[in-house]
Amino acid sequence: MTHDAVWFSRPRKYGKGSRQCRLCAHQAGLIRKYGLDLCRQCFREKSAAIGFVKVRFPLSMLVVWRFLFSSCLCPRRYGSCTLLFLLL
Secondary structure: OOHHHHHOOOOOOOOHHHOOOOOOOOOOOEEOHHHOOEEHHHHHHHHHHHOOOOOOOOHHHHHHHHHHHHOOOOOOOOOHHHHHHHHO
């Protein structure tokens, strides 16, 4: 038996080896969320056509966010302060 015959002797029904990109059949960097099954490279190419919009976080909000969480005194670091941030 050759190496290929031994290596692929079992069917791939679960795990990383069983999944691949639906466009290019690449197995690494797979985005499975929402049933997309696209590798990250194909997702970057097709994201606008699918309807995904890149949302940038405004710099002013980032400054407020850092201030809130740097002075946080609640027991959970991202606990009630998150609610305070959402109310701003």
